[in-house]
Every structure is written in C-alpha cells, then in structure tokens.
Amino acid sequence: MTGYKTVFGSLDSFEKGRIEIIDDDPKHYAFSNVFEVASKSKAYEKVAVALNQQYVLEVIRAEGESGWYVCDHDETVLCMDGEVRVEFVKPDETIHKVGTDGSQSVAGVPSGNPMGNVLLRRGHQALLPKHSAYRYSATKTSVLLQQTILGPLTKQRWASICLS
C-alpha cells in the first residue's frame, strides 16, 4: 500500500496557504479560505469569495434551517464540509423577480408542489434549478459554496477575508 492521503479542509481543520510577493500587490489575488470565511460568518450569510464581473461564488455557513430562496437563473451548490439537506418546491405562481440576478429571498413558505430533496455531504454538488424555491437545513454546522450571480443577498467584505 502506498497510502496516499488526500487532504480536504473542514471547519475544524484547515490550513491556509499564502502568497510570496516578488513584485506585485497581494490584494490583486483576493486570497481567502472558504473554511476561514465560514468560521467567521453568521448562519446563511452569503459571503462572496470570488467575483468575476457579475458572476460570484459565495461561501455559506449552513446551520439550522435557512429561509426560502428562489432565483431567475440556475445556480449550483457544493458542500465543502458537513451535511446539508436541500428541499425544493415548484411555486404555484411566479415568485421570483424576473430579470433580477442572484438568489432572492422568499417571504414565508412558498406554496407549491414539493419537487424533492437532496442530502449533500462533503464533495457533493447539487443543481438549484431556476424558478424553483429551495431552502437548506443542517443539523451540524456545515460549509457550502454557491455558484451564482451577484445579487441582493451577496455580502462583499473583501478587506476582512483577503490577504493584504
């Protein structure tokens, strides 16, 4: 047995890398760590860790039950640590703001047909299909990475998360 050990990070155990600057500004690399960001976030805050024009990746600390969300475009979510259930409902009527990018909050519980649910553990990625309402629940603190577009719920706090 060669016994290769694959190292994944977690909230409990992560080691942040670093930048060795030769001739540049470290801020140009916006270097952060998803577990460190989640360790300092409130439950279900959507904190941007990567931004390319309007496109964003958000780190989410999943803890207990979230509110309901909906979106006018597809999104995806990748579980980086822990265990998170995602429930889906097909709303009876249009509840998303048409033409608005990014995740949108739904007031209360959306009425509609249950579409199903998925249980994500580390490394599992799910589609958050457009126009479907979804919510997260996590019995233990977990870390999600959401692929979406900059929206009303995105929090940008680069100075506090990035190496400088």
Place this chain on the structure above:
Amino acid sequence: MSTTETTVKSGPANEHGYKSFELGGFQFRRDEFFVHVTWPTGTHLISVDVFLRALQRDCAWNFFYGTVNFDDVIGTINHYGNVDLFAGRFNEAYRTAELDHLENFPSEEIGGTFRAMLDDWTNAGFDPFASPAETDAPWGVKNGDNTKAVTRQRVAANRMVGVKGDERIRSDESGYPINRMFADVPQDEPEVHVEPGYESEIAAFNLFAYLSRSDVTWNPSVVSVVKESLYCPTTEEYILPIVHGNDRVEWFIQLSDFISWDVQDRDSGSPRAKVIMKAGDVAAMPADIRHQGYSPKRSMLLVWENNSADLPALIASGKAPTYPVNF
C-alpha cells in the same frame, strides 16, 4: 477527409518515421528526443515530452483562454475564431532583439495542423494527458499511435454533471477507475429524492468522487454552468505542461491537497508572486499574468472561468481592471 484536414500541410515521414508540418512561415519536425521549430528569424528545440503535453492541451481546449505558452518561446494566443502562433512574442530578449515572430491563422487551419501533428508524433503507450508517473515515455523512432488518448472528448456539461440528459457521472463500469492517489476519497453519492415530474431538475452528484476518477491531469473541464460562469475542475499532478497567459481574470479554488503557482508578468515573464494554495483556499489570477502550477501529490483544483466573449476586449482596452476586486 474533411475540409479541416485538407488544409494541413505535411511532408513525408523522415528517417525517424515522423511527418513534418508547416503553418505559414513556421515549420515543425520531430526526431527521437526533440521538436525542431523554425520561423523566418529563428530556430528552437523543445523536448518532445514538453511539446506533446502542451500541444495536447492546446488541441483539446481549442486554444483555451488567452495565451498558451509551450515554453518561454513558442505558443498560441486565442482570438476565438482565429489564433496567433508565435515565437518569442512574450520573451523580453527576443522582443528587444526583434527576433520574435507571429502569424495569425483561422482556428480550423491551425487546429487541424496541430491535431494531425499530435496524432502523428504520439507513439503507442504515451498519453500526453496522463501524469508522467502513469504513462510510457514519448522518446524514440515512430512506434504506432495513441489516437484514442489524443482525441478524448473534453467534458462539457450544459447545466451540471448528473442532470438527466447531461454529462454522466464516472464509475468503474464506464471506464473510470479511482486514481491511485485518490484511493481514500469517499465514493458515496448524495441521497436524491425526486417527486414524479421533476427528474430533469432535481440532481446532485459527488464532485470529489467524480474527480477522483479522472484519468487526465491539468485538463479543466466544464461540470456546471450558470450562464457564462463555468466550473472547470481538474486534477493536477506534477507540473502544468503549459504556462497559461490570461486574457481575463480567472479564479482557483483548491479543493484538496496543495499546489504552488509561479506567477509572472504575462508580457515580459518577470516573476511577480508565488501563490501557495491549500485545501479551501481561493485565489484570483489577474488578467495580466502568466502562471504555471506545481502539484506534488495529485490534487483537485476548481478552475472558475467567466466565459463571456466581451471580456478580452474590455480588459485589453482598460475598461475592465486586470484584477477582480478593489478593497
């Protein structure tokens, strides 16, 4: 023979068994160890393993984003429909001596020539996409081919891997065994409960297990799509066989293990930084740099791209900054 292939200008096999190829003023030939490139103002030798690994990626990625440097002299610049082939373009000394040379070709012409060269120059047993520890050597006189390996289809999901009708997950049965360095990666698939009628919308898969079964290295492939936002994860072992010059910002999310990136100025090659990434780290690669990664153990890297066709012009004209955020 397709029209693409008819534009390939190749000469007969030489004493080593390999055809020669021509693209405008550039000529390419190989011997047992080296590829010889000549252009009107110079000549250059590249070790054939380095050349074929770079050529493989340039072909499979359809010239990728921005610049693919095979080494510090030869490379390509993608203009999405046409491609520059250059010698010394991003090498300060060649530029100063005015020995650099650049010619532009329709993508089909250079792509057809590159694919023919890759197929003719790759011997049986050598897989340019594989880790050097998992393939035979490319050296010697012509000995068969490895067409199956060099013509692999790049994974390109429409919405996400695992969605009904989209790219399939990997398994032993589909020919993707777990890589030796990922033997400890859990293979559990997510629990998916779908109500009738929603089978094409409710989907999840184990990305880490999927990546543990990749048979290639340094080959970002699309697993999920949000409009122009593309997740292009890849498994990395040894050295990135090209030096990638950006024409837009790209992002790395280190999913497992460790990679050290050498970052240089895109145009001059002057060193700017080393970016040392561990599991969970996120870093941007600015739009005016070139970079090359070193991965001591096979690792999982999520390369995140903005595929927007408008970006290179916005950045080149200064309308969009070369780095992603101001703080």
